[in-house]
Amino acid sequence: MPDILRAIILMVLGSFLFMWADLFMKLSSQSMSLGLVTMMLGGGMALFFVVLMRRAGQPFFDRKYLHFAMLMRCGGEAVGVLGIIIALANSPLSTVTALMQSLPLVLTIMGAVFLKEPIGWRRILALMAGLIGVLIIIKPGMAGFDVFATFTLLGVAGMAIRDFGTRIMPKEISTATLSFYGASTIFVTGFLMIVVTGNWTAPTWTGFGFGVGLVAFGSIGTLAVSTAMRLGDVSVISPFRYVRVVFGVGAGVLVFGESVDFPIILGSTIVVAAGLYSWMRERKLALGPPT
DSSP states (O other): OOHHHHHHHHHHHHHHHHHHHHHHHHHHTTTSOHHHHHHHHHHHHHHHHHHHHHHTTOOSOOGGGOOHHHHHHHHHHHHHHHHHHHHHHHSOHHHHHHHHTTHHHHHHHHHHHHSOOOOOHHHHHHHHHHHHHHHHHHOTTSTTOOGGGGHHHHHHHHHHHHHHHHHTSOTTSOHHHHHHHHHHHHHHHHHHHHHHHOOOOOOOHHHHHHHHHHHHHHHHHHHHHHHHHHHSOHHHHGGGGGHHHHHHHHHHHHHHOOOOOHHHHHHHHHHHHHHHHHHHHHHHHHHSOOO
16 A cells, blocks of 8 residues: 555544544543543553653653753643643534634744745635634624633644644654653643642543543544654645544534534634645645745
């Protein structure tokens, strides 16, 4: 099987597994404190990636890990998980999943601001369209406005910082090492959430099972997507990330009985279309002079 086809399959599989991770995060948050859910996620994923690091003979600490990009990535990881877990615990899964598709647009803005990457008027219009799509989904000032859904945007900002840090990270630092330190940061974030809120709700066996599902699907999904990004051309496989919105909306309807209204369908369509157009322009510019 060609590497590019394997990469596409792994990207779709990873998106499917992340949908399950989101689902288990929402379920586990109904019987445990958010801090404990976050600690379970971070601790479980850290153990998973420790095993991978040991098998590859990689050290747990090296001076080269003391890089600004690592600090940036871990800080983004903390903000990202905080925003997403609060949103998932209090808002419909379909809404949160739709809003998460704005991540590529935020990365485009960060690339233009911090890396001085060229961004023409066409992509500026795409970014504006994406913002309109986000506003349609969250419906600010309207009767259906969900304030907790806006925490998704905080999560997206954190994930963008994390991915931006990954982008400028020295290539010799492995994916397993990055994931281990990111997971450790999530664990510490969960602990601090418990300390600040004072909310420690011991899990039921059912809740613990949901937590195990969250860790399992989150870890394997991360590995699948990371492997996909290394196997194939990023410009080819990145658009396949958007299948996650289909999986997420489907899970919201089938598992939680959520109703998907027209604004969510319209808004998510605009956000995905804007992201795909921005990606196509970026790829075209990479193949020729900017226009």
